[in-house]
Amino acid sequence: MISVDVKKRLGAFQLDTQFEAPNGVTAIFGRSGSGKTSVVNAVAGLLRPDAGRITIAGTALFDQASKTYLAPQQRRIGYVFQDARLFPHMTVMRNLGYGGTHDAARVIEVLGLEQLLDRMPARLSGGERQRVALGRALMSDPQLLLMDEPLAALDAPRKAEILPFFERLRDEVQVPILYVSHDVSEVARLATTLVIMEKGRVTTSGPVGTVLSRPETVPLVGPRAAGAVIETKVAGRLLDDGLTELAFSGGRIMLPGLLGVLGQTVRIRIPAQDVILAKHRPADLSALNVLPVTITQVAQGKGPGVAVGLRAGEDQLLARVTRRSALRMELAVGQQIYAIIKATAVGPEDIGT
Numbered sequence: 001m002i003s004v005d006v007k008k009r010l011g012a013f014q015l016d017t018q019f020e021a022p023n024g025v026t027a028i029f030g031r032s033g034s035g036k037t038s039v040v041n042a043v044a045g046l047l048r049p050d051a052g053r054i055t056i057a058g059t060a061l062f063d064q065a066s067k068t069y070l071a072p073q074q075r076r077i078g079y080v081f082q083d084a085r086l087f088p089h090m091t092v093m094r095n096l097g098y099g100g101t102h103d104a105a106r107v108i109e110v111l112g113l114e115q116l117l118d119r120m121p122a123r124l125s126g127g128e129r130q131r132v133a134l135g136r137a138l139m140s141d142p143q144l145l146l147m148d149e150p151l152a153a154l155d156a157p158r159k160a161e162i163l164p165f166f167e168r169l170r171d172e173v174q175v176p177i178l179y180v181s182h183d184v185s186e187v188a189r190l191a192t193t194l195v196i197m198e199k200g201r202v203t204t205s206g207p208v209g210t211v212l213s214r215p216e217t218v219p220l221v222g223p224r225a226a227g228a229v230i231e232t233k234v235a236g237r238l239l240d241d242g243l244t245e246l247a248f249s250g251g252r253i254m255l256p257g258l259l260g261v262l263g264q265t266v267r268i269r270i271p272a273q274d275v276i277l278a279k280h281r282p283a284d285l286s287a288l289n290v291l292p293v294t295i296t297q298v299a300q301g302k303g304p305g306v307a308v309g310l311r312a313g314e315d316q317l318l319a320r321v322t323r324r325s326a327l328r329m330e331l332a333v334g335q336q337i338y339a340i341i342k343a344t345a346v347g348p349e350d351i352g353t
Ligand SMILES: Nc1ncnc2c1ncn2[C@@H]1O[C@H](COP(=O)(O)OP(=O)(O)OP(=O)(O)O)[C@@H](O)[C@H]1O
Pocket: 010, 011, 012, 013, 030, 031, 032, 033, 034, 035, 036, 037, 038, 039, 182
């Protein structure tokens, strides 16, 4: 558990941030200038707060009350930046060795670096460079990894290539990660916990599935990015149709493509704008996924949209409809209706393991 409480004045900007990060990946999400990098720098020891306390597993890295302030090198923290910052004159192996010697074989295996060890950084793709930077950070046996927009400089195909390695890292290496991002798909795939910042403060935080499916989150992440995240299991593969059937507490969802193996856990993001609502179970519909749901919340935004919170089994979904439709359908909390999700609404970038 990492506990962060930092106050810092930076010119006209006031950072006043408190949150707790359990093990796993804690994503810090927010618009440009909301204070994400400043928080991460405070945890790294690169920015000295005016007040507060930062602890990892109960040990203080900074504590204003007891005047504790550990230097960056005393904190056992690995930091991965947007640009990999490798030494250009050293091979991948020597770059890794520069980080430390901790469990080299395992780090190389988890990040798939075997084939790259003799290469010079100039001959690596952007995604490969980031994997090496991550490996170098892990070799120092950190008690925490800080990642500040590690994928921001990569194009979509490179991102898609590297994300599975981040997922493996999250699931197999027991190092907590603070992950700064402003990409909701990335956050939905990787994060366990989500902290949303605005103007130096935490607006909301909690388990990623819970936070992203709350109607209140829509204005914070933007209407197009809003959407629920649910964990499913592969229940069937329809080879002839090229579809995968995923089971979750609220029923079954079919998605295009053959995803994973039977029984495998697959995490999907269902964008709120791609969920259609119907009061009665529709017949003769091209959409494959019709789920019975209960309305938990109807939240009016500032614009013409209404965010509708839905319970499907034990999971939460989110729909965004126009105010006009919400009024016409007389949507109200407690109603049992149907959510319709087009199989193609969930893009490849929204599917993780
Ligand atoms: N040393 C400083 N002096 C004055 N203002 C600063 C200083 N450092 C940061 N700021 C201001 O503090 C605010 C938060 O900056 P920060 O870099 O933490 O935001 P961010 O959320 O990481 O943004 P981005 O996503 O663009 O990287 C910004 O308004 C920035 O201009």
